[in-house]
Amino acid sequence: MLKWGIIGPGKISRKFCQDLIKVDGMTISAVASRSVDRADKFAQEFNIPNKYDTYTQLAQSPHVDVVYIGTPHTFHKDHSILCLTNKKHVLCEKPIAVNTSELQAMIACAQENNCFLMEAIWTKFLPSFKKMQQLISQEVIGEIKMIQADFGFAGSYDPNSRLYNPKLAGGSLLDVGIYPLFLSHSLLGTPATIHALGNISPTGVDASAAIILKYESGALACLNSSLEADTPIEATIGGTKGFIKMHSRWHESRKITLHHKNETIDSWEFHDEFLGYKYEIEEVGKCIQKGKVESDRLTHHFSLNLMRTMDEIRRQIEVRYPMEQ
Ligand SMILES: NC(=O)c1ccc[n+]([C@@H]2O[C@H](COP(=O)([O-])OP(=O)(O)OC[C@H]3O[C@@H](n4cnc5c(N)ncnc54)[C@H](OP(=O)(O)O)[C@@H]3O)[C@@H](O)[C@H]2O)c1
Structure with missing residues (x-):
């Protein structure tokens, strides 16, 4: 049994644990x-046997393998870093860090301690x-030329x-914009050119961001994120022979459709009893069992490139956090 510890029992930890308790070989x-x-x-x-009122106690706990x-x-x-230096493996929520220099320190720490770290x-x-x-690797849609993806929701403004808190x-970029950027980085790699505009809230963070990326291949990605507008939360990947649509909410998609050039459509649906965190949990388990410090499927290098793109977008839209001053 792989023994998990949870740091920060907030909204996402609760959802994550709803899946974690049902995954074979795992215990909280x-x-x-x-x-x-x-x-x-x-x-x-x-039904968790050990509880602590400081994060340090959990990081030092003999009852925990991975946090x-x-x-x-x-x-x-x-x-x-607290967990890694105490020889605990780490699965850290997205964004794994605030900027590239933070992430570099985390990766160095994982390597020094020979512990697993994944975003x-x-x-x-x-x-x-x-x-x-x-489908893309089978070239069913030909060469990718255009990606469109969004993630927006109209929440209430609470500074x-x-x-909305810069501290x-x-x-929107670090919270939900990371998903469209993750998609384009996964399919097209590191962009050659980045253009971004933001709508900045009175607290100085981006309430919305619109991003265009261009790649050496000539492919483009039009991506956006928002905390102030409801958007479809869909993704389409357009190629020279058709397109794939990931249905809403695409980042947890249960349905994808393939639109061929001749206008025929194939579709696939994915339903199970899990919220969707099961699959990353299984990946963490496999990697730890093999003694890896990173996943081959979501590498440190990938997270670093994604973070560099977000740093550049924030530079362009002039969002700088207090701890970066
Ligand atoms: N993967 C996903 O689908 C997904 C979805 C939502 C969020 N996330 C990510 O998960 C992280 C947490 O998001 P969330 O919505 O779950 O946040 P949240 O509900 O506010 O929970 C965060 C938890 O962190 C702890 N914490 C420690 N210091 C804190 C501080 N100074 N202020 C507030 N909380 C503090 C709190 O627990 P205690 O005080 O009890 O220790 C709190 O319950 C974010 O990085 C977010 O991007 C991921």
């Missing part, structure tokens, strides 16, 4: 919160994403919320 052994009450409540909900970090972005670096971009491991990548690295 410990949870840590800054509050004893929150740790108790979470431990009760998921899931579900705290806000600005703590990912310190919490990952929790769960989309990468979903059956729908795998199918889409398979103190995680999403917690708020903004």
Whole structure:
């Protein structure tokens, strides 16, 4: 049994654990919160035997092999390093760090301690994403020329919320824009040219961002993210022989359709009892069993390139966080 510890029992940790308790070979052994009450409540909900009211206690716990970090972005670096230096493997929520220099320090720490580290971009491991990548490698849509992907929702404006607070690295790009960027990086690699515009909230973070990427191959990607507009949350990958649509919400897609040039359509649906985190959990388990420090499917290099693109977009839209001043 691989023994998991959970740091930061918030919204996403709760969803993650709903899958984790159902995955073979995995057990949730410990949870840590800054509050004893929150740790108790979470431990009760998921029947977790060990609970701590500091993250350090969990990082040092003999009951833990691998830690899931579900705290806000600005703590990912310190919490990952805390766990890695205590010889714990780490699955860290996206974005894995706030910027490239933070991520470089995390990767160096994973390597020094010979521990596994991966960014929790769960989309990468979903059956729908795998199918889409398979169709593309079979050249069913020919050469990719255009990717369109969005992730927006109209939330209420609260300057103190995680999403709008610059001290917690708020903004649409790092929170949801990372998904469209992940898609284009997965299919086309590192862009040659990046153009971005943002709508900046009174707190100084991007309420919306619109991004155009151009690749050496001539392919383009039009991507956007928003905390202030409802958007379809769809992705289309357009090629010289047709296109693939990942249906809403595409980052957790349960349906993809393939539109051939002759206007015929094939479609695939993916349904199971899991929310979708199961597949990244299984990947973590396999990698740890093999003694790896990174996944071949979601490498450190990939996360670094993605982070570099986000750094450049933030430079262009002039979003700089207090800890970067
Ligand atoms: N993969 C996905 O689908 C997905 C979805 C949503 C979010 N996320 C990512 O997961 C991370 C957390 O998001 P969330 O929506 O779950 O956040 P959240 O509900 O606010 O939970 C974050 C948790 O972190 C802990 N924390 C530690 N220091 C904190 C601080 N100074 N302020 C606030 N919380 C602090 C809190 O737990 P205690 O105080 O109890 O320790 C809190 O419950 C973000 O990086 C986000 O991008 C991923």
